[in-house]
Amino acid sequence: MAARRQLLLRRATAGWRRGYSSAGAAEYLHRSIVPTMHYQKSLPRLPVPKLEDTITRYLNAQKPLLNDDQFRKTEELARQFEKGIGRELHEQLVAQDNQNKHTSYITGPWFDMYLKSREPVVLNFNAFMSFNPDPKSEYNDQLIRATNMTVSAVRFMKTFRAGYLEPEVFHLNPEKSDTEIFKKIIRFVPSSLSWFGAYMVNAYPLDMSQYFRLFNSTRLPKLNRDELYTDEKAKHLLVLRNGNFYIFDILDRDGNMLKPSEIQAHLKYILSDNSPAPAFPLGYLSSENRDTWALLRKNLLENGNEEALQKVDSAVFCLSLDDFTVKDFVQLSHTMLHGDGANRWYDKSFNLIITKDGTAGINFEHSWGDGVAVLRFQNEVFKDSTKAPAISPQSQPASVDSSTAVRKLDFKLNDALKAGITKAKQKFDASVEGLSLNMIQFHEGGKDLLKQKKVSPDAVAQLAFQMAFLRQYNQTVATYESCSTAAFKHGRTETIRPASIHTKKCSEAFVKELSKHSTGQGFDRHLFGLRYLASSKGIALPDFYQDQAYARINHNIISTSTLVSPAVQLGGFGPVVADGFGVGYQVHDDWIGCNVSSYPTRNGKEYLQCIYKSLEDIFNVLKGKKIGS
Template identity: 30%
Template sequence: MNASEEISTRTFGNEEHLPRVPLPTLDETCERFMEWCAPLLTGDERARTEAALAEFARPGGPGRALHAALERYDAAEGVHSWLDTFWPYRYLGRRDRIALNANFFFLFRESDQGQAERAAALIAGALDYKRRLDEETLPPVLQRGRPLTMEQNKFLFSTTRIPGAELDTVRAPYTDAWPGPSDARHIVVFFRGNLIRMDVLGPEGRPHTLDELEAGLRTIMKAEPAPEPSAGHLTTKARAEWADSRQALLALDPRNAEALDTVETALFCLCLENFTPRNTLDACDHLLHGDSGNRWFDKSVSFVVFADGTAGVNVEHCGLDGTTVLAFVDEVLGAPAEQLSRRSGAASQGLPFIEPVEFVLDDALRQDIEEAAASFAAYGAATATATVSFDDFGADAVKALNMSPDAFVQMAYQLAHRRAKGVTGATYESIATRQYRHGRTEAMRVVTPEVLRFVEAMEDPEAGTEARRAAFRAAAEAHVRRAKDCQAGRAPEQHLWELQLIQKRRGAELGVTEPLALFDSPGWRIMRDDYLSTSSAPSANIRYFGFGSTSDQCIGVAYVLLPDRFNAYLSTPRGVAGAMHVFADRLREAVHELRGLLA
């Protein structure tokens, strides 16, 4: 948007005026790629990567043909961003299980409400948000006075990922198949393996009152455990296998199509657990990979409420990033439920309509479900997690030391990882780019030459305080520069990745069918083989944020960095859990040590 253009107050009123995601030239991307991967490579690995890159980008070479196709796509009518095709392939193209591997969670701030009361409050807040979204009276989010894209909000309600043999699809409103906002009036409540439809909006589309929602939930919570195994377990399978199971459900009995339709069109899921978590870590773990009979991991939004009122949300990632869900959660939790319910136009209409959602199963499907449940339970058990909390340290303390808070904690991760594992490894950080039309995130790689020098200085017994401090500040400043580059669209990884995907989709048509050495080069493989995968979610309404690790040696680091505190949730395969716990200990030490260094 130009500074002179007036900002629309309508939710989606600024979308067409937002600037487009910049598409770098191929030469710019190649230069940045070598800069980004070089710190992780030996001399020989660097030489091999440079040779593969030169072959890829030579005049008349494969990279030029693929990039030219991307330029044509970016200029085509109806295309919002050169990443429009990238995102579906990145998320919907993955073939492993999304439960634990891709979905993420937020643990909400504590509340003194009981389970049914808290759950009713979350429903009421979500319905108020949906009403404002539907009417486009929800103000667009502004960043430094400029509007951000609100496009992802279209995937908050009635959105479900549908498994496919080779590529998943999404069933959602605001599409040709389902124009405009969702007209669904129901949610699906999970309790003790039962799936139950509850109409949260009356026949005229007005929300039920808080008391009525709570009464409906209390009625549901009288249910005995489900007599049949829950089809929810199937959503934990690898995607092609789940697609086969879904087809088997549809082929067995027409009532299964109705049941799937009820789940897939529901505004969201509400998962009620009949136990209280042992502690905060236990709550986080159940939000990430709880009882899969009580989940539908393909649903974009699933609120989870435990027996003591502890609550959070599990989110399917294909259409939603953390910043969008955070803004939603802040609205739902940011005002008393009574106020939100009144504002939504809630009216007394009696007890909500409640009906079981029942799947017809045969022995083969029962066995399929039971095997999926056992497999996912084992997968969850093979994941180790930990929380690290700093109650006396946060963003304000770092700013007082004249440093970027995010750069500070990222450098602390690097130092802690080196001390825990003895290596500096590839580190991913997610950078939001919602200032662009249909913008989502950019992939940042944290390890720079300055990071290597900083870690070496901290580990060098001969280095004095002044040298360490200077190395720390230089690394933090390099981090800020690279983050700004990512925000400005100057980053190589997603650009090259999309060129790789274009060859996969259209190689024969473009005359690029040969194997491309670049994507098997040490630089490409090593830069993207995460040792740390990091992302932040700053909100006072969130205690913890979390996701699974991305590889066998990876530690997932999801962090909530607030003015007065700093919480991180760590995850890694159980086989390397020892190194994660050492990392947690070294992180506590590193934060204390680096604070002292700057002070």
């Protein structure tokens, strides 16, 4: 069972195959005969790995990063930890886990890790995924696309809340499990046993506990630790344009969605409003250090802005309408990853961003959830808005009085708040100024050729990143690749450590083959959980965690993440450390795309040239050609 479950931990992008159903087309995407949360109760729990296995994996991951003397010291500290304080902490962690069977051992510490961080969320945590253009070019108009995507997003929300959204399932044998017959049978299996029924036909339901935070949710800045806030009763949409904040109800008092023509009318009204940009745009505050922002928010609340802020926090989501067209992929990445700071509210669970030419993307706050939930949302919104668009280029907006339906939020600012916004803008501009985004497309091969040669596409991409860094900087460094643990109850992510002795040797010798796979038994979250436990119990930080090698392996210079979906054009995030690279990549059937972010201490453009050269070398070896110099 465990071996099969491990196959799930790569990435959960299985949802695309679901057929579009017109049932309840006005209000719902589809009506699944299996209730949305049918499998949630019976999901298997995330296992706490054996301590000796964690230590062995940790030492294996350290080998390529350390010389012999350094490794001997680290090994000694690790073995002492394993026999001493580490054993005690591990037993306490297992006992704690056994008392909290409703969740996973990593859930609390992981939320704390995000919410206690004082770093600005923009560039440090928020990631983006951009949509592919609508296949029908005339639908890539800002007003048309904003209307259609808003309608599809609300349909998604309503479908999820009604329990009609098809459960997220990873199908290893879709001919057996992704069928009407199977669904008709499994819906009668009690929720407490349903996972086992799916497992019998090689289908693996995924955790959907994060989905409720997609809507009406915001991360609130508080001193020392932020809070997640959700108000499912709120019925309004937040729209940002030119740094101005607008709201209008998108649901009526019975919870029915506004007619698409009325949504179109209200958005048209906002797009034609020629109010100047505010002198002190509030959006910048959500890009600040969290403690600084918490104090400024307190000032805002005390200065008579409570109702306006509550409207921002409780809105269904934030729609950001940008007044420019996108020239190329680099500008697209900058727009979706950070924008201008004035026309975003980075604390919302997500901002749906649509530019003048209908280019669309999502910038999402990371503490509440991971890419699995956002990607499912993005897939469904793209499919629904392109295959069943609510309005067409010929549609006329409804004859309604938008001036009464749409309300512009006004914020009362005192001198301290104005100074705070000015400072936040200066810091934001400086951060963005130092960020480079570069990309390549490698067209000499992709997934098809690699599978034909029986080589893992993901492993080849990771090997290329290792080779490139070695070529550029003549060293092997700590590398992080995120993988989902959504196959388990309340699973979040685990770290894959692509830098190994094998990749190091491979990189040095340009060897053609590498086998790397994810397991549900990563060492990073386990060690993190033990450290968190020690800290929460007031235990002095064990020597193991004070080892420089531990600090170094957690200073992830290369941080990578991948996803491929028919809805997604591009994805990216900022470097996780000041001297690092943030690498978003996609391995397509016949090409490989790579999007790299970096700050001035690293040369992202040169790194991409080295990745290109490395891919060239790998593919030449696989094709039986000579490697160039």
